[in-house]
Amino acid sequence: MEMERTMTHDHTGSIPVLAVTGHSLAEAWESSLLSLWVYGCSIRTQYDQKDANGEWLHPPSVDCTMMMTVVDPSSEPSIHRAFPGGLADLEEYRQEVVDGIKDHWVRSDEDVDGTKWEYTYHERLANYRSVDNLERKPFNDVDQLETMVQQLAKSPISRRCNAVTWQPWKDNDCDDPPCLQSIWCRILPDKDDVWHLNMNVRFRSRDAYDAAFMNMWAFVALQESLAKRVSERAEREVKLGHYCDLSDSYHIYGRRQEHFENGFLKLVETRSFEDRTWTREFAESFFEEARPGIVEKVRRQDSK
Secondary structure (H helix, E strand, C coil), X not given: CCCCCCCCCCCCCCCCEEEEEECCHHHHHHHHHHHHHHHCEEECCCCCCECCXXXXXXXXXEEEEEEEEECCCCCCCCEECCCCCCHHHHHHHHHHHHHCCCHHHECCCCCCCCCCECCCHHHHHHCECCECCCCCCECCCECHHHHHHHHHHHCCCCCCCXXXXXXXXXXXXXXXXXXXXXXXXXXXXXXXXXXXXXXXXXXXXXXXXXXXXXXXXXXXXXXXXXXXXXHHHHCCCEEEEEEEEEEEEEEECHHHHHHHHHHHHHHHHHCCCHHHEECHHHHHHHHHHHHHHHHHHHHHHHHC
């Protein structure tokens, strides 16, 4: 399989806009990386470093605007073996996004010099801190996920079921603003009148190789959680519709391109799709084994 880059966008002044579709999560992520590698543009980032002579240490990043659609987020095989990380990392991140196990690591607005995190996605979605723009005083925190569940159960075709993360009064100037910007959900019945919850997510910036798969895994899990909560509230079956994932900047950093070529691309070139993926059934025993360690890891960090 020849995966040479085309470079066709490098001198046009336009970031390429690419779209891929996969039946499963693993298929969509794999297709997105292959498309990005071939058709993306080369662009420097503010994180690129130079040596003592002022020469770049690594090549530019490969970048595009990417829209991925997962037709059936519940389908298998769902886990791609080439994502940089282990199954324990995947489970820990799922708990962080869906269950909020690290929300208490987020610093308060008054703790401006603290060492705690700026945010977690779950904290921004389930405990959004709003402020009075005139008085700069905090309003009540907003559980946007619960609001979405209530709205979807009451009016499944509503176009207002939206949750955001960006807080412009501080994110424009902070060192580590959230990459995820919003999630949007809407329900559509099938021919048998079974509800399907569709989810769209948008990221302003996304590390396609090192972060995107774990992001997608966790947000599909959140989609499943929301569908279950709507089902309980509406007292009717709710299945998953599509998962659509948009990144304004979807990139592979220059410092990671050799690893990407020797890892991801080589795996795609030498193994069948079945041999470069895992099912959730296969992974579940590893997730179960990892859970006590995740609890202990959070406890140790809490003690610091």
